Amino acid sequence: MGNKNKTISFRVNEDAFETLREIAEERDISLSAVFRDYVDTLVAHDGQVQVVPKHELETLREGEDTSFPPTVEVPKSFIREHERLELEADHLREQLEEHKSYVNYLREQLENDRDDVEEVIQLEDLDTPGEEHSFRLG
Numbered sequence: 001m002g003n004k005n006k007t008i009s010f011r012v013n014e015d016a017f018e019t020l021r022e023i024a025e026e027r028d029i030s031l032s033a034v035f036r037d038y039v040d041t042l043v044a045h046d047g048q049v050q051v052v053p054k055h056e057l058e059t060l061r062e063g064e065d066t067s068f069p070p071t072v073e074v075p076k077s078f079i080r081e082h083e084r085l086e087l088e089a090d091h092l093r094e095q096l097e098e099h100k101s102y103v104n105y106l107r108e109q110l111e112n113d114r115d116d117v118e119e120v121i122q123l124e125d126l127d128t129p130g131e132e133h134s135f136r137l138g
Helices: 012-029 033-042 054-062 076-116
Strands: none
Touching: 012 033
8 A cells, every 4th residue: 555645634713724825934834834744743742742832932942841742750559559550450441340240150150050850848838737748858
């Protein structure tokens, strides 16, 4: 399969369109090239692109952390605890599946045993006076 270009179509309001056209004129490129550049940047940074007005860009560059998306240091103990909890959760899921299959097995056995039982006699029924019953225990 070759690398085929695809067309993306969307609508913007007039103000946004004019702004985009001004950006294209300022860069001396076509409006389509503006979108291609944006999409290429978006893909290159795995969807993590922040659009910032030019005057705010200088303020961001002077700040401490200009990386986007923001990053946070996480202690190794937190990561180890998270991994331990994931393993424990996996183990509990496996146990739950085993218990479910065992319950299903017991239900099947119960259904099979119900079919095999000829007749159940309650002991209270044997205590009726005046009636003679003969039963065989199996």
